[in-house]
Amino acid sequence: MAAALAAVVRTVMVLGLGLSVGEALSLDLYEETCPQVEAAVTAAVRQAMAKDSTVAAGLLRMHFHDCFVRGCDASVLLDSTGNVTAEKDGPPNVSLHAFYVVDNAKATLEAQCPGVVSCADILALAARDAVALSGGPSWVVPVGRRDGRVSLASETATLPGPRASFEQLKQAFHARGLSTKDLVVLSGGHTLGFAHCSSFQDRIFSSLEEGQGGIMGMDPSLSPSFAASLRRACPPNNTARAAGSGLDATSAAFDNTYYRMLQAGRGLLASDEALLTHPKTRAFVALYAASQEAFFRAFAKSMLRMGGLNGGDEVRANCRRVNNNKP
Ligand code: HEM
Known part of the structure; x- marks a missing residue:
């Protein structure tokens, strides 16, 4: 009964936006499979911030724009392909920056524990680190987000704009x-x-x-x-x-x-x-x-x-591309 209720909660769709609330995130998912995840992300963020003071803002906004379109599924990180213009190239996102920081953390983690840590988790952790390393609060980020396979520039129109009432x-x-x-x-x-x-x-x-x-x-x-x-x-x-x-x-x-x-x-x-x-x-x-x-x-x-909104279904090998393992 409790399990059935939890399943219902997980699949509650929020006003047709394709976001589900209450996905089962965990505090110790990577404890055995990739214990260095936090250290790797923090190191990537710290290193980038030492060279460029605008990186923290870039990462925080990137996480927000990810979570508000299809949930926190790293859809904002996908590059456009021949026939699909991705979120990244939608009008509100052309000023996003610091994507390379997520790439750097991902490269370290793929070398240490391939195929384990999602890009969406890396971005959630990086946003937290960006805030903390700028003098703000810190918090424990539950992990287990999955990466999405869909990213459409047209969907960035649902992000609130600077003139919103x-x-x-x-x-x-x-x-x-x-x-x-x-x-x-x-x-x-x-x-x-x-x-x-x-x-x-x-x-x-x-x-x-x-x-x-x-x-x-x-x-x-x-x-x-x-x-x-x-x-x-x-x-x-x-x-x-x-x-x-x-x-x-x-x-x-x-x-x-x-x-x-x-x-x-x-x-x-x-x-x-x-x-x-x-x-x-x-x-x-x-x-x-x-x-x-x-x-x-x-x-x-x-x-x-906000970081608990999730909607993805795989752990991407490269944060800029969906995995090539499905027909
Ligand atoms: C409430 C609705 C929001 C609106 C309408 C909004 C709009 C904007 C706009 C127009 C910019 C400037 C973009 C540019 O001219 O380059 C911006 C920057 C930024 N936003 Fe928001 N935002 C909102 C909420 C948020 C939230 C929830 C966060 C994170 C928790 C956030 C974090 C940021 C950050 C950090 C920047 C600076 C980015 C940089 O310097 O690269 N915003 N926002």
Whole structure:
């Protein structure tokens, strides 16, 4: 009876998105088959971060974009093939980076314990390490995710965009079995990293145009001095593709500055600002702005919830390609 119930839970489909919640992840799956898994992933992340301070943000966002499309099944890691454009080449993912870090960890693990550790597990562990090595919390990552065989650029359209309204954000999280609190907590991932001008340019100029969620224009909720500094970083005729801004003022450090900036009218994306529109989410923002400890505790929990979405069916030999063992 209990087993039957567990099977039902495992196969509950979340609003037709193809995600199942409650897959049987384990704390000791690799204990005998690949005990060096944690050390290998941590070493790969640490080595990359020592050379490039943007790697941590890249890995954290990569894990989020993986989990939100078909569950955490490493579908985001697959390269496009002759006839299929993969998630990686979908519009929200073209700015993802640091794929080589997962490749490096995978190469080490394939040499030590071939065919054992999934790419999805490596990415979940790498995201955790990226946060911890940036000064954030750490947590134990249950493992046993399987890698998917399908990756479609078209499905990245379901990822929430930078102009999403509060309702759209809530819907994107609820559709994956995540709560409104998870939305506020995981948006705190924007304590790391960078956004290109195109992600917020329509908030800093006064010319009105049709945006995704209605008419966009100079956003009155932005602090005027912050808007002015963003206009300097992203002039209207800007042609520098790498131009943009840190998502918070301490973008290489995992801390609660993101929430304090939000409260000060210095949230970079319209989707960040949207967290202030509802009293419930505004209260969470205030809580995490006041207590980094509360944010860290909540972030670890929400990452575990997001990382528990799984949907794959094999352990890939190469994270960029599906295995060649099926007809
Ligand atoms: C709530 C909905 C979210 C939206 C609409 C959103 C949107 C964005 C956008 C537009 C960027 C900038 C992309 C660019 O211009 O290059 C970005 C960056 C980033 N996002 Fe999010 N995001 C969301 C949630 C999350 C979550 C849940 C996480 C992780 C827990 C996350 C982690 C990051 C990180 C770390 C970066 C910086 C990436 C880098 O510097 O390479 N985001 N996000």
